[in-house]
Amino acid sequence: MSERGDNRFDGFGRAEAFDEKSEQLLHAYHDGELQGRALRRFERRLESSPALTKELELLRSMGDVARELDSAVATPDLWDPIALRLPAEDARKTQEREQSARGWLSWLTGVDGRMALARPLGAVAVAAVAALAVARWWAVPEPSFAQGGVVRWMDSGGRNVMVLEDDGASGTTVIWLLDGGSAEGASLGGSNDVA
Amino acid sequence: MMSHKRFETRSGVTGVRGLGLLAGFLPVFLAGAAPAPAAAQVQGIGLGVVVSHISDQPGRIDPRGQRIHQKLSAQIRYQSLSVLQTHQMKLGLNEVRSLSLPNSRSLRVRATDIGERGVLLNVDVEGSVQTDLRVKNGHLVVFGTEPYDNGKLVISLEPTW
Structure with a gap:
C-alpha cells in the first residue's frame, strides 16, 4: 500500500x-x-x-x-x-x-x-x-564494542563520571562519580584531575 | 596502568515515533529483543559486594578493604578507608538482587548474560549511576558514588563463577 x-x-x-x-x-x-x-x-x-x-x-x-x-x-x-x-x-x-x-x-x-x-x-x-x-x-543489552571494555553503557543522570578502564593488568575498573567534593582527585593531590 | 575516560551521560527517553505499522511486525520486533540464552554450564554467579567509606580525614585503612585500597589508592587520594558492609550473594541469570546502602539508597544488580567475555551485569547505584558492565571472572569494579559522611561512599563488586 x-x-x-x-x-x-x-x-x-x-x-x-x-x-x-x-x-x-x-x-x-x-x-x-x-x-x-x-x-x-x-x-x-x-x-x-x-x-x-x-x-x-x-x-x-x-x-x-x-x-x-x-x-x-x-x-x-x-x-x-x-x-x-x-x-x-x-x-x-x-x-x-x-x-x-x-x-x-x-x-x-x-x-x-x-x-x-x-x-x-x-x-x-x-x-x-x-x-x-x-x-x-x-531487551538484553549486548553492544558490539570492538574494544571490549568493561563499561558497556552508563547513565549518570547528567553528572560527570570518570571511568578508569582496566587494561587487563590491574584487574580493576573504577567508575567514579564526580561531585567536586572532598576525598577525590587531583584537587587533593591524587593522580587524576577530577575537578 | 589504566586508560582514562571522562564523559557525561544524560538520561532521557527518546520519543516514540514511527509506530503506525509496528503491530504488523510485532513478533519480529519482540523476537529481536528477546533475552539471549544463558550459558548452561553456569548455575549462578557469586558476587562479592563491599561498601566502604573513604575520607580525606586522617585515619586507618580498614584491613578488610585492603584489596580495594591497593587498587584505588593509586588513582584517588584519600586518607582513610572504612568497610561498612560486606555481602556475598549468588546471582541467577536475570535475577535482580538488591541491598540497602548506608546512605539509605539501594544497590541493584542483575546478571543478564554470561559468556567467554565475562558476565554482563546491570548495576544501578540509586541516585548515582546506572550502568551495564561486561566483567570477567574475578575482575573488581569500584564505584565512587555520592558524598557521604564527609567523604564518599565506595562500592566494589567482584563477580566470580
Missing part, C-alpha cells in the same frame, strides 16, 4: 487524497517547524481540510500516548518491578532500534517510517506503542 496519493477519509466519510508533500507539511506543522508564509498557508489548508485536521489530531494523540508511557517509566512504583532493565536501554541502542524500525517500515511501506504515523490506525498504534515499550524493557 503506497503512502503517496493514499485516500484518507475525513470525519464525514469522504475520501481526500493526501500526497507526500501534504504529509511532510503536516509533520512539519506538528513538530513546529513551519514558519511565516508556509505556516499561514498550511493553517488555511487545515481549516479547509477536515481530513488533514483529523490526521493532525491523531499525531497529537499519539504524541500524548508516547509521553504518558515515558512518564510512566519514571514512576517510582514501576521502578522496582522493572528494576535493572532500564540500563539496557541506552540512548544509542534506542536510536539504533528506532532506525531499525524505520527501516522495517520503509521496507514494508516503501516510505519513511515517520509517515506511517499519519495512518489512521489509532488503536493499533496505541498497541504498537505499548509493544515498543515492552520490547524496550525486555
Whole structure:
C-alpha cells in the first residue's frame, strides 16, 4: 500500500487524497517547524481540510500516548518491578532500534517510517506503542564494542563520571562519580584531575 | 596502568515515533529483543559486594578493604578507608538482587548474560549511576558514588563463577 496519493477519509466519510508533500507539511506543522508564509498557508489548508485536521489530531494523540508511557517509566512504583532493565536501554541502542524500525517500515511501506504515523490506525498504534515499550524493557543489552571494555553503557543522570578502564593488568575498573567534593582527585593531590 | 575516560551521560527517553505499522511486525520486533540464552554450564554467579567509606580525614585503612585500597589508592587520594558492609550473594541469570546502602539508597544488580567475555551485569547505584558492565571472572569494579559522611561512599563488586 503506497503512502503517496493514499485516500484518507475525513470525519464525514469522504475520501481526500493526501500526497507526500501534504504529509511532510503536516509533520512539519506538528513538530513546529513551519514558519511565516508556509505556516499561514498550511493553517488555511487545515481549516479547509477536515481530513488533514483529523490526521493532525491523531499525531497529537499519539504524541500524548508516547509521553504518558515515558512518564510512566519514571514512576517510582514501576521502578522496582522493572528494576535493572532500564540500563539496557541506552540512548544509542534506542536510536539504533528506532532506525531499525524505520527501516522495517520503509521496507514494508516503501516510505519513511515517520509517515506511517499519519495512518489512521489509532488503536493499533496505541498497541504498537505499548509493544515498543515492552520490547524496550525486555531487551538484553549486548553492544558490539570492538574494544571490549568493561563499561558497556552508563547513565549518570547528567553528572560527570570518570571511568578508569582496566587494561587487563590491574584487574580493576573504577567508575567514579564526580561531585567536586572532598576525598577525590587531583584537587587533593591524587593522580587524576577530577575537578 | 589504566586508560582514562571522562564523559557525561544524560538520561532521557527518546520519543516514540514511527509506530503506525509496528503491530504488523510485532513478533519480529519482540523476537529481536528477546533475552539471549544463558550459558548452561553456569548455575549462578557469586558476587562479592563491599561498601566502604573513604575520607580525606586522617585515619586507618580498614584491613578488610585492603584489596580495594591497593587498587584505588593509586588513582584517588584519600586518607582513610572504612568497610561498612560486606555481602556475598549468588546471582541467577536475570535475577535482580538488591541491598540497602548506608546512605539509605539501594544497590541493584542483575546478571543478564554470561559468556567467554565475562558476565554482563546491570548495576544501578540509586541516585548515582546506572550502568551495564561486561566483567570477567574475578575482575573488581569500584564505584565512587555520592558524598557521604564527609567523604564518599565506595562500592566494589567482584563477580566470580
